[in-house]
Structure formats: structure tokens, C-alpha cells
Amino acid sequence: MQLINPWSSQQYKDYAKLRDQFGIQEFKFDLPDAPPIFRRGVIFGHRGFEYIYRSIMKKEKFGVLTGLMPSGKMHFGHKMTIDQVAYYQRMGADVHIAVADIEAYASRGISLEKAKEIALEEYVPSYIALGLDPERTEVYFQSRRIEVKDIAWKLSRKVNLSEFLAIYGFSGETNMTHIFSPLIQVGDILHVQYEKFGGRRPIIVPVGVDQDPHMRLTRDIVDRWRMFSISPQDRGLGVFYKGEDVRKKLERAREMLKERGYKKFEMNIPYKALYILDAGKEDYLEVESTLISLEEEFNPNVFYPPAATYHRLMTGLTGGKMSSSIPESAIFLTDTPEEAKKKVRNAKTGGRATLEEQRKYGGEPLLGEWLEEFHERREWAKDFVKNVVSWD
Template identity: 30%
Template structure:
């Protein structure tokens, strides 16, 4: 939906997002310090994405923790809609958070691969255009370390026989005026995309436990609808932990886009491509070395520092040192970029090896693992 100078939908985000206003408009809550402390007590630590408030808002996170402590448990659900380009590092941020939550709470994870979404949203011209990237996206996700016996990865087009009946039940409860108000549908929207939210909601019905969804705040509209419908289907309302949108390399208000490769670090980028992109990235530096030494930089608007904050510096003390070294002119942009290039390339090299390993065991996530085997026999029952 559009909010003055910016707009946020599940398919597109434009402009400089006012997250305080978005929290108010969406009706979510910021994650409080007491909630973070409760997670820390249960897990023994906090993931940097939580500590640094990149995951900053929630719905009913307190109820999820109550369910866990009471022994009722919960489950995790997230997903990825393949497009006509490879995944980039911003795409894997929600999956990294999801994997950490699975490890710390020892719960099931359901990962939907809606291989039809981009076609219905008119972002690609054919279903076949997406196909090469579906398989690679699944491998990229499986490579992040999920428990193969507690994780089910499924494609909509393949699993639709199990999804269709509950999707029809969900769709029955969503009228067009509500869908239009929530998603901003208009006269050019395909009727397939209007039905699609029902499919997004189905995995929240897989278990008679509370679902927790780690996702970007742009995906929240789906689950606002689910919260209206779930009690009628004898299921829990979804809970969420919601992330801000990661910056692209062209500035603090930009987004990584697979269709604009220079804005993003792709998971299959070569070391040379990573170096070129990072060395050309927008920073908060000054025009000359002399000015940088004298006046210092502005890490608050630096895309390079942003990615240290998200994935490439786990140590809070070292991150703070880097911040102040930039701020006081002791650290030059070229030095900071060169170090990030090294860290990203190390990450991508390790990820590539894990993808090769995932090829050998991906069937356990999709068909042969304990949870996968159970889900191929799943039927929706109230």
C-alpha cells in the first residue's frame, strides 16, 4: 500500500520507508527489550539480527514464547518466490533467522516455494522462465543448515493436490474488497494473483500449533488476512517477527534487486564481481582522503557498513570499533570495502560448498526426511 512518500507491498517497495509509521499502519508492535531478554534466557544468546533490531517488530511473539515454555510448542513457516534471476544475499536473511530459531527451539520448519507467484504478478513472461531458478533456490535454502528431518521444502505446483482443499476453504472467507484494501489490487491485477494469498496462508494450517513467521515487513499483509480467518478453521492466528528491508549497494534507500545486478551481491557472483560491486558501492565517505581524515565518514548512511551490521560482523564490540573508526576518520572507505570484499567472498565460497552438499540430500527436505514423508500424507482436518 502507498503511504505518502513510499509504498510497500509483498511485490514491491519504493521510497524511503518510515518504519515507525509502518508499524502504526500495519498494527504491529516493536520488539521490546523484555521480549528480547526472554528469548536470551531461553536460547542462551541473541542472534545479531535480533540484537541489532533488524528484526524489529512482531505479532504475538510473547504468545509464542509462552507456548514454548508451557510445552505446547510452535512451528516456523517462511518461503521464497523464485524469479528469473539467482538469489542475492538479502534474500537469505529471513532464512538465516529461521534456521537459528529452529536450532534454538528445536521446532519444525515449513518452507514454501511458490513457483507461480512471479508469473501471476506479471514479473515474468512464462512459468518456464522461472524453472531453472526454482531448483537452485531450493539448494541455496537447504544449504543454510536446516535440520533435514524437521524441515519440509515444497513447491506449490508439485504440492498443490494437498493444498487445494484448504486453500479453497481459506479463499471462501476472503472477499475481494478486503483483498483489494490489504494488497492494493486494481483492475490490472490477474485473478490468479487475487487467489494466491489463500495459498500463502495454507502452510499456517499445517499443525494445530501457533505458527511463527520470520519475514520482511512487506510480507505482513498475507498474515493479517490469516489472523481473521484462522479461528474459523480451528487454527491459531499467525505470529510474526518482522524485518526491515535490507539496503542495496546504491544507497540507503535502495533495495537489492535481482533484476538490477549492480545493486546486489548474487549468491553465484564470482570473487571479481563481488570486488567490483563493493568497490563501487555507495558509502558515507568524503570526496577526498584528506576530508575523510579531517571530518570522518557517515556510517549511518553507508551501504558497506550496513552489510557489516547484518551478516558480516557478529562481534558487537568490533562493529562499534569499526563505526567509530569511520566516524573519526581513522578508517578509509577503501580499507573498509576491501575487508568486506574478503568476508563476502569467504562466505560465498563456503556457501557454494554447502550447496554442493545440499544436492546430495535435498530429497530429504522435500520427500524422504521424517517431516517430508509425513507431509506428503497430510490432509487438512479441523
């Protein structure tokens, strides 16, 4: 099985294979007023986006959590994420941005002081310039938010080292700060559901596919701390409880579900089950939301499972992944026009292996890939690329 490394500069090409291998669902949602990256397949997959879609269409509250690792400058690859965040904000979401200074220290050796300098001088101004409303956007530092570290410490009781080795491929040479940093990211993703930061609600985390290990880990941890689960039955939906005081909890669940309009129930105390006979698969999110509200009364570690969208990684100027830590691979958002022009002229051209193939097929310029993905006038972009790659 292929291993996804969130800290490498590895580029991925076969996204359908990644979807199948890691259980990522294909993104097929018709969103209102969506920007080009949603319409053109740049966002190719998701986990749990149904919650976010429901929130957008019903105009219910939801939040966005995104992050930056201050290891260098912001580039065009980062813009893909911010375009999504800005869209969700326009749809009513509250936005939280984590400055991953602990992760930068753990994986890149960047001091907390240097990380702060980079974040405030490079990243935060770029976020605002790309359209985020500063009045509705919160920026915080991992190292300074106690709630993030508390969640990492408490919820990690249900994670073991073997699982970490399987997900991240850590070795005996990996330092412990690096090993602990994914749990800090779990804290980042989940703490924004605390009442202090907006309460329990669906949260979307837009990321490149290289960050999927963090999302799988977080969603698995959320599931392990849940007291209720839901399973489709031949007749309706089954609600199962794994704690104590079974009758009281199931009766309370039935009471709350009646308030949502469900009327037909069967209770089986030995099986710790409540069957909702007049509910179907289409009611799953409504029932799940009700049970999360119930669990809040007695389980401080209950959270909505965070949703994620996955976008293709932007190809860098050198042919691999665009990366802040590899300056020659990226066009930075703060580059001058002259600097950007020079980088494009020195970029990998996309030429074929042989003269015969070049004459037969033309080139594969990286600039063409960018234009087809992001230019509003896609047909113009396609014609431009066709003219560029033609031999004549």
C-alpha cells in the same frame, strides 16, 4: 495511509511509523542463545509472537513456514530470514519452505518449469549451506500441493474484493492470477497445521515488513472462521461462542478447561458465554489453545493464528531495497569473491549532498550498516565504520 506493496522494490526507513500505522507490536523478547539479528533491533516487530515464545520456553512443538519466490538468486537479504529459520529449528521447530511458483508466475510471468529450475539449482542448496537440517526441512511447490489450493478456495468465502483493493491496492489492470495469489499464500501459511503436516500448533512466519499485508490477511481470515472468542472481563476471562447447540459446546469447553486446572465458572446461555473466574490475562494463551483443541472436534477451518516477526529490509547496493530482480542491487550468495568485490566497489558510497556536510559528518557507507547489524563483534564493526566515514 501508506500502502505496503509486497511485490515492489520500495525501501522503508521509518519502522516505528510502520509499527504504529499497521498495529505491529514492538519485539521485546529475551530468547535463549539468540543470534545477533534478534539482539540488535534488526527484528523490530511482531504479530502474535507470544505463542512462539511460550513454545520455545516450554519446549512445546511449533513450526516455521517460510517461502521463496524463484525470480532470481538468493542474496544477503534472504539470509536474514534463513538465519531466523535455522534458529527456530535449533529450538525444536519443524520447518516448511514454500516454493512460490504460482506467485512467481502471477507477478513476474515466470513459468512453473523455470521456477522449478531456479528453486532446485539456486535456492534449495543455499538453504542447506546456511545451516538448515535437510532431514527436518520440507520443501514443496505451491502448484503441486492440493491442500494449499483447497484452503485458498474454501477460506476465501469470507474475503471480498473491496478488502483486497484496500490491502494491496490492486487496480482494474491487475490480472486475476495476481489477485488470487495472496490467497494461495494464506493456504501456504495455514495448511501446515493439518494433521498430515504436523497438526494444529503455533506457526511462525519470519518476513520483511513488506510482507505484512499477507500476514494481516491470513490472521483476519483465521479470526473470521473461529467459533470461540475470548475477552478479558472485570472478573476473569469471558469465552463466547457464536454457533449452534450453545449449551453443549459451552459445557464441553468447561469440561476441557477443568482438565487444565481452572475451577470457577459462570455460564450464561442467552449471552452464549462461559466466564472463567479464576483466569487472568496471563492465562489467555492457555485458554485459547484449549478452545482450539475443542474446535477441532467440529470445525475443520480452525487454526492457530500464525505469528510473524518483521525484520528491517536490507539496503541494496544501489540505495534502495536489495532485490533478486535487480541484480546490481544485491550481493548474491553464489557470487564469487571477485564478483562480490566488484559490486561493493561500484556500490552507492553513502556520500553527503555537499562537500561541507561530508567534511562535517563523514559518509554513510552501506557496508557499515551491514557490519553493525550482522558482525558478531559489534564494537569492532562500529570502530571500523567510524574510521571509514571519518574525513581524515
